[in-house]
Amino acid sequence: MPKIIDxxxxxxxxxxxxxxxxxxxxxxxxxxxxxxxxxxxxxDTDVHIGTHVDAPCHFITGGxxxxxxxxxxxxxxxxxxxxxxxxxxxxxxxxALKLPKNTSRLLLKTRNSELWQQEVREFKPDFxxxxxxxAEWVVEHHIKLIGVDYLSVQRYGDSPLTHEILLGxxxxxxEGLNLTNVDMGVYQLICLPLKLVGSDGAPAxxxxxxx
Numbered sequence: 377m378p379k380i381i382d383x384x385x386x387x388x389x390x391x392x393x394x395x396x397x398x399x400x401x402x403x404x405x406x407x408x409x410x411x412x413x414x415x416x417x418x419x420d421t422d423v424h425i426g427t428h429v430d431a432p433c434h435f436i437t438g439g440x441x442x443x444x445x446x447x448x449x450x451x452x453x454x455x456x457x458x459x460x461x462x463x464x465x466x467x468x469x470x471x472a473l474k475l476p477k478n479t480s481r482l483l484l485k486t487r488n489s490e491l492w493q494q495e496v497r498e499f500k501p502d503f504x505x506x507x508x509x510x511a512e513w514v515v516e517h518h519i520k521l522i523g524v525d526y527l528s529v530q531r532y533g534d535s536p537l538t539h540e541i542l543l544g545x546x547x548x549x550x551e552g553l554n555l556t557n558v559d560m561g562v563y564q565l566i567c568l569p570l571k572l573v574g575s576d577g578a579p580a581x582x583x584x585x586x587x
Contacts, residue, residue: 379586381563383553385426385492387579392491392499394527397422423577424527429569430549434576435539440546442578443571449520449548454481454565456558456584462486464531465506467513475517481565482514483523485555491526492554501532508534511541521565523550550582558584 385391393399401420406412424430429450432439457473459465465484475482486504503526506514514522522529522542529549530538542549550567564585569578
C-alpha cells in the first residue's frame with residue numbers, strides 16, 4: 377500500500393500568521409447546545425494562511441486567479457530536497473542539489489519545518505526562504521511549482537521581487553508546508569486549493585504519496 381503523508385498545517389485559532397494579517401478565526405453561529413437544529417461554523421481568515429497557494433494575481437496585475445491554476449501542475453511527481461543548514465536559499469544552493477532530470481515540481485525542506493513540529497505560535501521573521509536569484513533559477517530550469525515550509529517563498533523584509541519573478545513566469549507557489557516527516561526523494565504531490573473565484577491565494581490540503 378502507498379504511504380500517504382499529510383504535509384498540511386492544521387488551520388486553528390492562534391496559529392502563526394503574517395504580520396498585519398487578521399489570522400485565522402472559526403466560531404459557531406449555531407449550536408445544538410443552544411437549541412439550534414445543527415452545529416454551524418463560520419470562517420474569518422486570510423487566504424494566505426497555513427498551507428496555501430499563491431496565484432499570479434497576488435503580485436501580478438491582471439494575473440490569473442486561484443480558479444485558473446492548473447490541476448495538472450498541482451498534482452504529479454515532485455522532488456523533496458533537504459536543506460537543513462541554510463539560512464536563505466540562493467541559486468547556487470539550488471544548483472548544488474543536482475535535481476533528477478525533468479524535475480518540474482520542487483519542495484524545499486529546511487529548518488522551518490521544526491517550527492511546525494514544535495508548534496511555535498508566534499511568527500518567526502528569520503525563516504528560510506528564496507533569494508531573487510533563486511527564483512530566477514527556478515524559472516530558468518522550467519520548474520512549474522515551488523513549495524516551501526513557511527509562510528512565504530521570499531525572505532521577510534525583501535522586496536516582492538522573488539514573488540514577482542516566479543508568479544510572472546506562471547510558477548505556482550505553495551507555501552506553509554510541514555515537511556517534518558518527509559525524507560528527501562521523489563513523491564507524488566496532491567495539492568488541492570479551495571476554488572475561490574477571483575482570489576489571489578487559497579488554503580490547500582496537501583499530501584505526498586510514496587509508493
